[in-house]
Amino acid sequence: MNAVLETPTVATVTAPTSYLLHLADNAVVLGQRNAEWCGHGPILEEDLALANMSLDLIGQARLLYALVVKRAPTLAADAPALPPEGAFAPWGGPAALNGGQLTEDTLAYFRDVPQFRNYTLLELPHHNALVGYAKSDMDYATTIARNFLYSALMVPLWAQLQGSADSDLAGIAAKSLKEASYHLRHSRDWLVKLGDGTDESHARMQSALEHLMPYTQEFWTQSALEKEASAAGVGLDWAQLQADWNALLDDALAEATLQRPASTGYVTQGKTGLHSEHLGFLLAEMQSLARAHPGAQW
């Protein structure tokens, strides 16, 4: 974990493009996942709530992708840098299918799984781990637990980025903080209601947490791109972030009468481009229309 770095004396500091893509991909993947509840919510109000939150997340992704486009219009043909140990060699670039023009849409729709930088936690389906061929209904407890674990990270993270030396990113952070605060409030409220609820809701929430907690280890392992971001003075104090996240978690779990599960085992590496089997299906659904008609205009 890196300590706080002083703002460098360079006049303009910009966060590395790969870090912006990481933040944007987190938002777009979770937005897409939560949108799966649209029309299928357990109650009408929750259907609307999740759709609202998905729209918030997609809005954040748009702002971040737009910033990437502004700063790195030549991202087109060059593959984003992968760490040397990356086993996947991305083919072409996000703009290759759009006549060389990099836009928010090409970043969202024309990148493939190895080029996405989101946490693996966010691409998981809305149920516990199953055997490869099994199907399951969507479990609301899993949705809420995941939203809570992510929002509890993003609220302190956006709060810190408001003070980033990168003024564009600081602006996006200020806006996203309000949205993330609401997402945290919503998921925490449901976490407590379901945790401190009936025996069934408690059992489901506990099991959802146990399934998801190991994926949060990825938050705290510094990837090459995060080291690069810290070195560039983006200004994240990871130790403080982890302390804040733990405090939010412990407080909410205690109120929800839930046990905090152990966070051990394989550490996922979604932010380096090594994803679970689920991202491919999520992207196939998200991108199929755009890829079937590249360059289409409404």
Place this chain on the structure above:
Amino acid sequence: MTTASTPDTTVTTPPALKEWPLWEVFVRSKQGLEHKHCGSLHAADAAQALVMARDVYTRRQEGVSIWVVPSKAITASNPDDKGELFDPAADKIYRHPTFYDIPEEVGHM
């Protein structure tokens, strides 16, 4: 119900879904002074009703302030009494100040 391993807390558990009470939602718009009634929803308790009202009734920037009131706290007039409650005022224009001519010397009252 809490699990067997935890002591019984004094917090009452929220009612089951079928028993969620109905709440009336009032929203005040940016330009408005009063909260207008805009609909109702079912929620387990007041805090949840507020959050749900925010999601359902302020999606399109309808408001800056929300009130939620349990429907059973509201006493409404009986529609059958509409005649005796409201019709008498309808045809008595002398109840309005504008019915009267004020002499100019008096000025504005």
